[in-house]
Amino acid sequence: MSGLTVKRLVAGYGGEPVLREVDFEVPEGGLLAVLGPSGCGKTTLLRVLAGFHPIASGEVWLGERQLTSDVPPERRGIGIVPQEGALFPHLSVAGNVGFGIGRAERGDRVEELLDLVGLGGFGSRMPAQLSGGQAQRVALARALAPRPEVVLLDEPFSALDAGLREELRADVRATLKAAGATALLVTHDQEEALGIADHVVVLRDGVVAQFARPQTIYTSPADLGVALFVGEAVTFAGVARSGLVETPLGTLPTSGDGPGTVLLRPEQLILGSTGVPSIVDDVLFHGHDATVLLRLADGTRVRSRVQGRISVRAGDVVSVSVDGAALFFEGTP
Numbered sequence: 001m002s003g004l005t006v007k008r009l010v011a012g013y014g015g016e017p018v019l020r021e022v023d024f025e026v027p028e029g030g031l032l033a034v035l036g037p038s039g040c041g042k043t044t045l046l047r048v049l050a051g052f053h054p055i056a057s058g059e060v061w062l063g064e065r066q067l068t069s070d071v072p073p074e075r076r077g078i079g080i081v082p083q084e085g086a087l088f089p090h091l092s093v094a095g096n097v098g099f100g101i102g103r104a105e106r107g108d109r110v111e112e113l114l115d116l117v118g119l120g121g122f123g124s125r126m127p128a129q130l131s132g133g134q135a136q137r138v139a140l141a142r143a144l145a146p147r148p149e150v151v152l153l154d155e156p157f158s159a160l161d162a163g164l165r166e167e168l169r170a171d172v173r174a175t176l177k178a179a180g181a182t183a184l185l186v187t188h189d190q191e192e193a194l195g196i197a198d199h200v201v202v203l204r205d206g207v208v209a210q211f212a213r214p215q216t217i218y219t220s221p222a223d224l225g226v227a228l229f230v231g232e233a234v235t236f237a238g239v240a241r242s243g244l245v246e247t248p249l250g251t252l253p254t255s256g257d258g259p260g261t262v263l264l265r266p267e268q269l270i271l272g273s274t275g276v277p278s279i280v281d282d283v284l285f286h287g288h289d290a291t292v293l294l295r296l297a298d299g300t301r302v303r304s305r306v307q308g309r310i311s312v313r314a315g316d317v318v319s320v321s322v323d324g325a326a327l328f329f330e331g332t333p
C-alpha cells in the first residue's frame, strides 16, 4: 500500500475545466472521503485517478510513482468498488472475488477476503442470491483481492436503505483498516463522509473548499457554504464586534468582525428553565433524537436537536439557551 497525492490537478471535457487545481493527500492506510454536491466533479476525479480520463495539468502520485495519463488502468495498482457493486452476474461470489488474481493464489485469498468482509461460506452463491449489502461486501472483497495500492469507492452505499447503510459503513471502514488499505470514497452524503473517513475533502465546483478531519469540517467549516453543506444550521444576520454578536437568542461569544452570518448547530440550542422564551411549533421524532421546531417572540423560527426523552410538545412555552460559541461568516446564506 502507498499514499496517494494529488497536486494542482486540472481535468475536464474541453471548455471550462471540471476539476480546477485540486490538491489533497491520503496517507498510506488512510481513508479519505471526497464530499460534494451533484456535478461538483467527484466522478471525474475518480475517473482520472483510475486512468479512464486524462489529466489536463497537475500531478497524481502513488507513493513514489507518478501516475501520468499514459499509465493504463490495469497498471495503476488501483482497485474500484463501483456504485451498486456491478458484480459479474454469471460468476459465483468466489468467481467474482478471484477474478483479478492468479489461479495459484485464488483459493486461500478468496476465502480470506470473504471472511474479512463477513461472508465466509458464501463463495458458491450467485450475485442474484445476495442482498444489496452483501453484494457491496463482495465488490469490496473483489477490489481488495489483487492487493491494490489504493481502493476507490464510488458512492458505495447509495443504493442501500438507511439502517443497512450505517451498518455497512462501519463494516467497510473496519475492513479497509484491517486490510491496511489506502482508500478514497466519493459521496454526496455528508453524514457518510463525516462518519467513515479519517479526512474529508469538500469539493465545490471543482475546487477544494476544505480539506480537514471530519470534526474540524463540522466545528470549524472554512466558509458559510461548507458550514451549510455539512450539517443542519440555525442562522441569523448579525454584526460581530469584540468577540460578541447579538442574536435573537441573546448576545453570544463568536469570532469575526463586522456584518455577516451567525451560525449555530441545532444541538447547541438547549431547552431548559433559563434563556429566551419560545413556543414549540412541532416536534420531529428521529428515534435516537428529535428536532424541536421553535418560534421566538419576534417570530424568528429556530430548531433545537434534543437527545434522550423528549418532554415537550407542540404549543408548550420553553426557554432556549445556547451552549458554546457561535460560528460567524462573511456573507448571507
Ligand SMILES: Nc1ncnc2c1ncn2[C@@H]1O[C@H](COP(=O)(O)OP(=O)(O)OP(=O)(O)O)[C@@H](O)[C@H]1O
Pocket: 013, 018, 036, 037, 038, 039, 040, 041, 042, 043, 044, 045, 188
Ligand atoms: N462526458 C462528459 N462530457 C462533458 N461534460 C461532462 C461529462 N461528464 C461529466 N460532465 C460535466 O462535468 C461536471 C462534473 O460531473 P461529475 O460527474 O464529475 O460530477 P459528480 O460530482 O460526480 O456528480 P454526481 O454526484 O451527480 O455523480 C458536470 O458539470 C457534468 O455535466
